[in-house]
Amino acid sequence: MSRVSRNQTSRSIGLSLLSKMGIVAFPSLAAALLILAKAGCKTENIELAGLLHADFQPTLDVRLRATPTETQIHPGEPTHAMTYEPELISGDASQVAKLTGSYLGPIIRAHTGDRIRVRLENALSEPTIIHWHGLRVPENMDGHPRFAIAPGKEFVYEFEVLDRAGTYWFHPHAHGTTGPQVYAGLAGLFLVSDAEEDAASLPAGEFDIPLVVQDRIFDASNQFVYLPHSGMMTDGVLGDEILVNGRPDFELSVATRAYRLRLLNGSNSRTYKLSWSDAAPLHVIATDGGLLEAPIARQYVTLAPGERLELWADFSTYPVGSEVMLRSLSFEGADVGMDGMAGGMAGGHEQHAGMMGMSGMGDMSVAALPNGAEFDVMRVRVDRAEVVPQTLPNQLSTFARYRFEDASNATSPRTFAVSLNMNMSMGSGMGMQWGFDGRTFNMREVHADEVVKLNELEVWELVNETSTMAMNHPLHIHGAQFQIIEREVMPEFSAGWESVRQGYVDAGWKDTVLLMPGERVKLLVRFTDFTGTYVYHCHNLEHADAGMMRNLQVLP
Ligand code: C2O
Ligand code: CU
Secondary structure (H helix, E strand, O other), X not given: OOOOOHHHHHHHHHHHHHHHHOOOOOOOHHHOOEEEOHHHHOHHHHHHOOOOOOOOOOOEEEEEEEEEEEEOOOOOOOEEEEEEEEEEEEOOHHHEEOOOOOOOOOEEEEEOOOEEEEEEEEOOOOOEOEEEEOOOOOHHHOOOHHHOEOOOOEEEEEEEOOOOOEEEEEEEOOOOOHHXXXXXXXXXXXXXXXXXXXXXXXXXXXXXXXXEEEEEOEOOOOOEOOOOEEOOOEEEOOOOEEEEOOEEOOEXXXXXXXXXXXXXXXXXXXXXXXXXXXXXXXXXXXXXXXXXXXXXXXXXXXEOOOOEEEEEEEOOOOOOOOEEEEEEOOOOOOOOEOOOOOOOOOOOHHHHHHHOOOOOOOOOOOOOOOOOOOEEEEEEEEEEOXXXXXXXXXXXXXXXXOOHHHOOOXXXXXXXXXXXXXXXXXXXXXXXXXXXXXXXXOOOEEEHHHEEEOOOOEEEEEEOOOOOOEOXXXXXXXXXXXXXXXXXEOHHHHHHHHOOHHHOOOOOOEOEEEEOOOEEEEXXXXXXXXXXXXXXXXXXXXXXXXXXXXXXXXXX
């Protein structure tokens, strides 16, 4: 294995051009000491991963066939999509809910302590692998891109559910194709329950409603259009139509009572700023890693790609026959801003593409519904009376708060900074690519700064200060839930930040955090239970596919 990657070569060629363009410089190459991922280099790891172990006694055993399918979304022609087709092998059938008529799903339900076996069968014509977003699983069960399986192959997951109750999810994670596969329909929820959640007596059964929010573009014959909306670098994919649970014009019919609404932003690149159309407060009860200690009321909530939020929605005071919309409000600063770049932002894409010699990069037009635009997400129709006295508990859960002073590196936070890199290997030509600290994804490479110690509490600082081309980035860390302790923004970016920050819910466990342009976030994180090679990446899936992902190695 060569220690000089193609990335490095392209980096040095790109450096002079970069500095001419005034783009944030890379750390010097001399300082970029590269070490090889020990776990990643053990090929036997890959060969042994994904096998069925007869001595593993699953409480739930299910086959998920990743397969092309056709689904009726709009009247007329069915839409070609991809889906996970579930088949229960053993366990309780209620733990695997097919979403009839939707390409999404299934919904897998488990209890903390359950032993899960999932047999992923790749019936697609391209490689795939599943990542269990938010769950703590052994490295070879985590869906790292190095485990992607070829068409016709099977990968068997076997893991115990260690995490607390919460709304987790699963989706593909093969490098370079995660965006298109999720867009085509590969995504499902993994809902974990536990005793503490049971004790909170939240609305359950049909009153516990998962809502997967996504945006899509359809062509005239009802087919998904996947446009990696690109200028000089990948902005991401933005649809102009909002789907909830795979359905357009989604309507939820409710009774006059309380509901638990589990929101997942399953969009590739779009961030939502959700609010009720009647200005009722949103009562947040859970974030990525489960229940908050106590509910938090907000006028709006900010939900970035990959993030989850759960709401307590009480319709008991609404008259039967009334309606309320869940809307996404407008906000600033989400899309690429090119201060100091000729052409500016809107309409400048084609010029930049030409300037950078990037042809064949897909459609260069500006999105029809830009990130930060205002639109309706779904309609709630109160259509029946039901008297169920149920009040929002003041206490939902208890968990240990990490303390800054307990961090082993409290005086020198581990920093990961969003960077804009030169890249020579993107398809037809040279381009720009988002990364971290001047680096982009390499299947095997782990930098010295990307090695952490098992069970050590650390403070991390995630930084989005690429001021030449600012964009928002939802950053996701595999292998641990973390606690956010501080946010800060550069003064010149405060307008965008101010337009979303009151919607941040940082009081709970998180695995994904939005960084607006100019923002830095401090968090406390500890990797427990498993050593091995995981990843951290941007959950703008087109950014991740283009290389905005790095290995993260947990050592004993
Ligand atoms: Cu939901 Cu590695 O991602
Ligand atoms: Cu990003």
